[in-house]
Amino acid sequence: MTSLFIHRSVSMIQARTLRTLSSALVAATFALGGVAAHAQPGHGGPGGRHDGPAMMAPGGLFGGHMDHVLDIVNATDAQRSQIDTIMKAARQDLSGQREAGRKLHEQLITLYTATNIDAAAIEAVRVQMSSQHEAASKRMSQAAVDAARVLTPEQRAKLGELMKKRQARMAARRAG
DSSP states (O other): OHHHHHHHHHHHHHHHHHHHHHHHHHHHHHHHTTSOOOOOOOOOOSOOOSSSOGGGSTTSTTTHHHHHHHHHTTOOHHHHHHHHHHHHHHHHHHHHHHHHHHHHHHHHHHHHTSSSOOHHHHHHHHHHHHHHHHHHHHHHHHHHHHHHHHSOHHHHHHHHHHHHHHHHHHHHHHHO
16 A cells, blocks of 8 residues: 555656646746746646646646736737647647556556566556656647747747746745
8 A cells, every 4th residue: 555655646746747847848938939948846736636737727837827928928819829729739639648647557556556566567657657758748848839939039038037037936935
């Protein structure tokens, strides 16, 4: 039972890390105008579910929050439409990974609850999960680059300022 608890904890941390990484990639890509994004380490963010990043859900980063960000930079209707199309395509591409992720999670539960623990089999599933997370990260990074290219340099600069302020607020929360 302890092994299952440890796996669940690791899965939750991996899910949070993926959400945080993806969020940071989008923000950094916007801020840097499509230059390679550098994710900020950390945990948290909305959700905590095992069936995919919360940013894919309505109201997630590519849901309602994106509208707010586009309001801040005064995005045109044409820009909003292009970015919406980009984000919908990314959500669609990643939606198929959810079922595969569930199956991998079920495999791990089976492996951890077996009479004999097979470390090699557990490692093989972990490698598959890691590969799936890497593919999702690449897809989200590409969506962020595509969306950043829709915005003007001035809009990306404004987003950069916004992200610096947000980063400072988050650092203050962690410190105090």
